Amino acid sequence: MIVALMRAPAGKIGDPHSHPNEQWIYVLEGHFEFRIDGQVHKVGPQGLIYVPANQVHQGGATPEADCVFFTCKDASYGLHGIKLAA
Numbered sequence: 649m650i651v652a653l654m655r656a657p658a659g660k661i662g663d664p665h666s667h668p669n670e671q672w673i674y675v676l677e678g679h680f681e682f683r684i685d686g687q688v689h690k691v692g693p694q695g696l697i698y699v700p701a702n703q704v705h706q707g708g709a710t711p712e713a714d715c716v717f718f719t720c721k722d723a724s725y726g727l728h729g730i731k732l733a734a
Contacts, residue, residue, distance in 0.1 A: 680714035
């Protein structure tokens, strides 16, 4: 199990990817932009994001400031997941 307190740099959005496990992200500071199912969501402090297993998604901090968040997921499939082919 990965349980981590993380900081995403302002304006840094990760590559689209998926993983065969669920993931939870709880935003503590800043805003997290999250893309899933063709929709874009912006989540602020005390916001919770749920990522279903095998769902292609991407996310990171909005350009205004770094985002600090708490995340939790099963680590049996690795940390980073599978990047979407370009």
